[in-house]
Amino acid sequence: MKKILLLTACVGLISLTSCKKDRVCECTNTYTSSSGNVTTDPASNITYKNISGGDAKSLCQKSTTTYVNQSGDTSIQVSDCKLK
Numbered sequence: 001m002k003k004i005l006l007l008t009a010c011v012g013l014i015s016l017t018s019c020k021k022d023r024v025c026e027c028t029n030t031y032t033s034s035s036g037n038v039t040t041d042p043a044s045n046i047t048y049k050n051i052s053g054g055d056a057k058s059l060c061q062k063s064t065t066t067y068v069n070q071s072g073d074t075s076i077q078v079s080d081c082k083l084k
Contacts, residue, residue, distance in 0.1 A: 023048050025060035027081040034073045045084075056083055 025048065029041040048056050065077045 020050050020052050023051055023053065023056040023060075024084040025056065025081050026084050027060075027079050030078045030080070032076045032078075034075060046081075053083075 025046045026043050027046065028043045031039045031041075046060070048059060051059075060081045060083050062081060063079045065079075067075045067077070069075075
């Protein structure tokens with residue numbers, strides 16, 4: 001009985017450990033200028049080596065960056081990223 005309980009506990013602990021493997025993040029960048037011009041780059045992939053799913057999810061997120069040049073014109077870059 002003790003052996004079965006110990007074996008079950010070991011299997012349970014192994015199943016709770018994070019699975020580290022290569023994960024691919026696909027990102028599409030869209031740029032919008034202050035004049036309203038919109039440009040979208042083709043999708044690009046970023047491969048994270050030997051990483052857990054939670055860590056990959058925190059790195060592969062949607063982000064928005066606003067740029068302002070010296071004359072005051074702004075442009076916005078939106079990186080829409082998803083794990084494949």
